[in-house]
Amino acid sequence: MLQQIPYRAGEFARDVPRRLRSYRARTDDEALLIHALGGLTTLLTFVLFFQSSKWTVIPLLGFVAVTAVGWRRQQAEVAKGLTFLTTIATVSILALIIGFLLWESKDIVEHMGLGLLTKAEEPLWGASNEGQIYSLTPMMMGTALTTLIATAIAAPLGIAGAIFISEMAPTRVREVVKPGIELMAGIPSITYGFIGLTILNQYFYAEFRTPTIGNYFAAGIMIGLMALPTVVTVSEDAISTVPESMKSGSLAMGSTEWQTTKSVTMPAALSGVSAGVLLGVGRAMGETMAATVMLSHTKGFPSPAFDVFSNYGETLTTVIAFEGGSASGLQLSALFAGGVVLFFTVMVLSIASQWVEWRMQQKLGGEK
Amino acid sequence: MSNATETELRAGHSTLGRQVALPVLGLAFLTFLATWATTFQWIDETRTVLGMTVLTLFGVALLLMAAGVAGIGVLSRFGFLDTTPSPTAGLPVGIVFGTLWAFIGMAVSLQYIGNTIVYWGPIAFVLGAVGLLTATLPREDIGSTVPSAVLLAVLGGLIVAGVLDATWVYEAEWTGAIFPGSELIPLLVSVATLLGVWSAGKAKEGFGAQGREVGAFYIIGTVVFSMLSVLALLIWFIVKNGLDTFLTGASLTGGHLNVPFASISFPFIEVPFVTNVTGSLFVETPGVMPAVVGTLWLVFGAVLFAVPLGVGAAVFLTEYADQGRFTQVVEVATNGLWSTPSIVFGLFGLAFLVPRISGGNSIFVGQLVLGFMLLPLVLITSWESIKAVPDEYRDASAALGVSKWQTIRSVVIPAAMPGTITGVILGVGRIAGETAPLLLVFGGAPYPSKSPNVVGQFSFSTEPPFITNQALLEPASALPYQLYATITAGVFPRPEIYSNQEFGWGTALVLLLVVLGLYAIGVASRLYFRRKLHYE
Amino acid sequence: MSSNTVDTDQMDSQLTTSGETAEDIEDAWSDYQFQGEAKLSVEDLDVYYGDEQAIQSVSMNIPEESVTALIGPSGCGKSTFLRCLNRMNDRISSARVEGSVEFDGENIYGGRTNLVELRKRIGMVFQAPNPFPKSIKDNISYGPRKHGDLETGLLPSLLGRDDTAEEMDLVERCLKQAALWDEVNDRLDDNALGLSGGQQQRLCIARCLAVDPDVILMDEPASALDPIATAKIEDLIEQLAEEYTVVVVTHNMQQAARISDQTAVFLTGGELVEYDDTEKIFENPESQRVDDYITGKFG
Numbered sequence A: 001m002l003q004q005i006p007y008r009a010g011e012f013a014r015d016v017p018r019r020l021r022s023y024r025a026r027t028d029d030e031a032l033l034i035h036a037l038g039g040l041t042t043l044l045t046f047v048l049f050f051q052s053s054k055w056t057v058i059p060l061l062g063f064v065a066v067t068a069v070g071w072r073r074q075q076a077e078v079a080k081g082l083t084f085l086t087t088i089a090t091v092s093i094l095a096l097i098i099g100f101l102l103w104e105s106k107d108i109v110e111h112m113g114l115g116l117l118t119k120a121e122e123p124l125w126g127a128s129n130e131g132q133i134y135s136l137t138p139m140m141m142g143t144a145l146t147t148l149i150a151t152a153i154a155a156p157l158g159i160a161g162a163i164f165i166s167e168m169a170p171t172r173v174r175e176v177v178k179p180g181i182e183l184m185a186g187i188p189s190i191t192y193g194f195i196g197l198t199i200l201n202q203y204f205y206a207e208f209r210t211p212t213i214g215n216y217f218a219a220g221i222m223i224g225l226m227a228l229p230t231v232v233t234v235s236e237d238a239i240s241t242v243p244e245s246m247k248s249g250s251l252a253m254g255s256t257e258w259q260t261t262k263s264v265t266m267p268a269a270l271s272g273v274s275a276g277v278l279l280g281v282g283r284a285m286g287e288t289m290a291a292t293v294m295l296s297h298t299k300g301f302p303s304p305a306f307d308v309f310s311n312y313g314e315t316l317t318t319v320i321a322f323e324g325g326s327a328s329g330l331q332l333s334a335l336f337a338g339g340v341v342l343f344f345t346v347m348v349l350s351i352a353s354q355w356v357e358w359r360m361q362q363k364l365g366g367e368k
Numbered sequence B: 001m002s003n004a005t006e007t008e009l010r011a012g013h014s015t016l017g018r019q020v021a022l023p024v025l026g027l028a029f030l031t032f033l034a035t036w037a038t039t040f041q042w043i044d045e046t047r048t049v050l051g052m053t054v055l056t057l058f059g060v061a062l063l064l065m066a067a068g069v070a071g072i073g074v075l076s077r078f079g080f081l082d083t084t085p086s087p088t089a090g091l092p093v094g095i096v097f098g099t100l101w102a103f104i105g106m107a108v109s110l111q112y113i114g115n116t117i118v119y120w121g122p123i124a125f126v127l128g129a130v131g132l133l134t135a136t137l138p139r140e141d142i143g144s145t146v147p148s149a150v151l152l153a154v155l156g157g158l159i160v161a162g163v164l165d166a167t168w169v170y171e172a173e174w175t176g177a178i179f180p181g182s183e184l185i186p187l188l189v190s191v192a193t194l195l196g197v198w199s200a201g202k203a204k205e206g207f208g209a210q211g212r213e214v215g216a217f218y219i220i221g222t223v224v225f226s227m228l229s230v231l232a233l234l235i236w237f238i239v240k241n242g243l244d245t246f247l248t249g250a251s252l253t254g255g256h257l258n259v260p261f262a263s264i265s266f267p268f269i270e271v272p273f274v275t276n277v278t279g280s281l282f283v284e285t286p287g288v289m290p291a292v293v294g295t296l297w298l299v300f301g302a303v304l305f306a307v308p309l310g311v312g313a314a315v316f317l318t319e320y321a322d323q324g325r326f327t328q329v330v331e332v333a334t335n336g337l338w339s340t341p342s343i344v345f346g347l348f349g350l351a352f353l354v355p356r357i358s359g360g361n362s363i364f365v366g367q368l369v370l371g372f373m374l375l376p377l378v379l380i381t382s383w384e385s386i387k388a389v390p391d392e393y394r395d396a397s398a399a400l401g402v403s404k405w406q407t408i409r410s411v412v413i414p415a416a417m418p419g420t421i422t423g424v425i426l427g428v429g430r431i432a433g434e435t436a437p438l439l440l441v442f443g444g445a446p447y448p449s450k451s452p453n454v455v456g457q458f459s460f461s462t463e464p465p466f467i468t469n470q471a472l473l474e475p476a477s478a479l480p481y482q483l484y485a486t487i488t489a490g491v492f493p494r495p496e497i498y499s500n501q502e503f504g505w506g507t508a509l510v511l512l513l514v515v516l517g518l519y520a521i522g523v524a525s526r527l528y529f530r531r532k533l534h535y536e
Numbered sequence C: 001m002s003s004n005t006v007d008t009d010q011m012d013s014q015l016t017t018s019g020e021t022a023e024d025i026e027d028a029w030s031d032y033q034f035q036g037e038a039k040l041s042v043e044d045l046d047v048y049y050g051d052e053q054a055i056q057s058v059s060m061n062i063p064e065e066s067v068t069a070l071i072g073p074s075g076c077g078k079s080t081f082l083r084c085l086n087r088m089n090d091r092i093s094s095a096r097v098e099g100s101v102e103f104d105g106e107n108i109y110g111g112r113t114n115l116v117e118l119r120k121r122i123g124m125v126f127q128a129p130n131p132f133p134k135s136i137k138d139n140i141s142y143g144p145r146k147h148g149d150l151e152t153g154l155l156p157s158l159l160g161r162d163d164t165a166e167e168m169d170l171v172e173r174c175l176k177q178a179a180l181w182d183e184v185n186d187r188l189d190d191n192a193l194g195l196s197g198g199q200q201q202r203l204c205i206a207r208c209l210a211v212d213p214d215v216i217l218m219d220e221p222a223s224a225l226d227p228i229a230t231a232k233i234e235d236l237i238e239q240l241a242e243e244y245t246v247v248v249v250t251h252n253m254q255q256a257a258r259i260s261d262q263t264a265v266f267l268t269g270g271e272l273v274e275y276d277d278t279e280k281i282f283e284n285p286e287s288q289r290v291d292d293y294i295t296g297k298f299g
């Protein structure tokens, strides 16, 4: 599918004139005028807003007026135009996010070059005798560590939970467990962080004498707990889409339910389950608040790399949350660069999980 | 090929095997619970029961389990029990035991021989291989009992013999942290009991396919049970720690309910923690009123922004756009927005909205940013529910000569409303607890002394933009932000009333109530609408 | 019995001059005696889906090593009845079964029945083909593997117990029996979901034979097949009856007449109206309703 995107884009572009002609043919002149005015005022509003002009309000009022007049005269056409605008707005928000993240991180990329992502010797962050240095490497390392720990918790437990809910639990139990897990997804992350800070961090500090209060391990555990419901619900959905007839077929041959789950249901649901795990990893990676309040915000590399109890503790998300409020200049730009790294990693995970899920539909639909 | 023995149609293989397996299972469950109770310090590990410390008791339990499990395996192997074992326990089991033994070999040789791969490498490899072979080579009844019995017995023996006790400490080379026996032993024991549960479960059903099924059921059941316990614990922690703060000065009849426009007032429930401001010296009990009001405004604004946009886009995508590349692009973009980390939304607000709208943190920017986050969820849920509206409705309406827009307005949107409403409520539950973007675009003083007064602050002028609202352009507090501010501020301004932590737990409880309340409403409305759909 | 059935009975009596009543019919066949042992005996079986009754106190004995056909109009409960015989109805949470089914003299609804063992011995081919999303070969060897009769893979081959050769023999034998071998022998490793509907159905029959059950339940095994494949399946069924007990649901009267030794006729509401030697049912049924159904007047 992915290789086809350029091809499809070309096809789409060639399609535009035909679409325009058919649109012209379908729409009468007055509606056309309303559409044009509405589009124009929207565009103007956006441009003026973009330039922080105080005149932004004028085209906005114009838009409201056009819509109001149009609503009385050509309600159907105006409704269509409005819904089209909302769709465009949704897509533009994503485009704007990408654009602004890249734009704002331009300075630090010019300043640091590739070192932004690779510099591993002190100084790592801040003004020093070498000048302004900002390296994201320790934070990427921190994100990798916490995400690994979180995944090690969320993936096996989540899959086990999904199997339990859809394949093992009696109906009564399922009716309690499923909403329970959904509820777990609703607890705000700052609450997890607060519990982690006051209970888990203290426990590790007091009993295991960690060098500081707060370490990657404790934060990873909390993040794993938070990602767990995502993995459970998405995997459970995938498992329950495996048709009953397939399971009956296996059971009718005298195989046990566990054999059926292992050899028929899980292989058939594999891609959906992996999509769930990928989404869970994405959630864990983007999780901010629990890690922000639990970690020590000391930037550096634990030695050995897998010493998850060290005094270091900073991830891409925590550094943005912790310093974003007061940063400026190159530091702020570095935070935006961190946002870019985060955004694109999570985006890749999201697209991968959609692709995997799409494959599953194809497969169950009978393709090889 | 067909060596299937004519087994009984009746279940319940050997009664003796069952009679041994059941107490082993019971003991394993009890021990599992007790280890966690010890970890959570509900049971003091130095307490003596039956003349032994709790830890020694764990060791004895492990030895008993080992004896029981190994006993069934050996009896079954020599034909004293009527079981149906497979020829081997299987490669996965072998790999699990092999890995366990390899790790044990590594840890022990690292500790006692030295940190050189020349030493620990071969030892780990040999032990791992032995573990793998002993689990896979013998028949299933031996292969799935004796290896775990050996592990249980080794651990139990070391504990009973006093080699491992509460004062023993594992000081690893690779970290500055240390691992005292008082904490490590319960953890090891709880892992070992899982092995015991698995072996005993298999033995209970007489091994074979059905034994494996029961073994898997017990393991997965235990894991899920632990997961739910963690959930219950999380909620219980908050309620336990927050309730005192929440109820400070509260009474059932102390408050007043003022009827608007008539000067009558009734006695009413009074909860000062919810109705008082935070940072004023003049209130008896500081509360979280400003944060509650801030959260309400945030949610209100976000919904106002996201719902029309999301529903509109869903209508366009299902009713007007042809299903093709365009919808595919929108779908990918929506899912992308949905999985974008919240802090990235914050960064975007900081770069795009803050300089253009308020020049600093403000409620309005907070509303917009949370609206951006809510948008994909609204779009996805209303898209799903509009797709679920049967085409017959549209056809029936079109057959009556009603125009497309009329059909959408009077048939499609109403039919899709329940799903959308549920989605919005669940989404609101999510954004109400969202903190990260608020740090960058919204939050103000950690302990505000007044609630934002949005309604009273509209002012008009002849200069563009003609209408302004000062309150919307100022920073404020919201429940999750309040919790964060409390955590980071360190000291509460009036320590004689609350410590910082007490205030934090109280805030966490209010936040939890708000969010879980919204979730409960969302889930209930989903059930309600689903039921209505089924019975009409 | 529901009032609806009584109505039909009255209608029947008006239609015919013989003036027979429901009791007469019941008497006429309920002491039906066949040659040989009963493999399955069903006693007073009632099945409910929630409050709806799908099977109404059915009693019948099914003889071993023969073909028993179940016929009747759509929705009369044939599939439901069939699923009772290997307890597949347990999978449907709303289904409730009362009465008893004895298999080789043991009541499969009397507590602590080992379902896995039961279903190994009573195989089933479903109304809609349901192959696993695995290769054709793996579909066939699935059952024997799960029952430990076939061992393949890394560990067995290391231990010298590898049954790959036996597996190939089994796959070939079963596919030949199900008249599918010629069509798929060059693509045994392809995904079974890529087969046509008819091929999938024959694959499911082959898959069931691989487990080597005592009883084979078939729910319209030939409904998706062309005449040639149907003929092959019919041959197969007749052949199977020498060794196995076969119960087959069909909508095709000629098919029932051709292949079965005895026939049970179910009519709407889930009652068993008549059960007798196939010849008797098709040539001289006791009940007028059965006659009407067979000759196509009613159903």
Ligand SMILES: Nc1ncnc2c1ncn2[C@@H]1O[C@H](COP(=O)(O)OP(=O)(O)OP(=O)(O)O)[C@@H](O)[C@H]1O
Pocket: C049, C054, C073, C074, C075, C076, C077, C078, C079, C080, C081, C092, C094, C127
């Ligand atoms: N899972 C179920 N839940 C509720 N009712 C069911 C279920 N399965 C079948 N029924 C009902 O039980 C009755 C008998 O169904 P069954 O499938 O046994 O009919 P059938 O004789 O096999 O029909 P056909 O020849 O069309 O396959 C029908 O009225 C059907 O609606």
Ligand SMILES: [Mg+2]
Pocket: C078, C079, C080, C127, C219
């Ligand atoms: Mg049927």
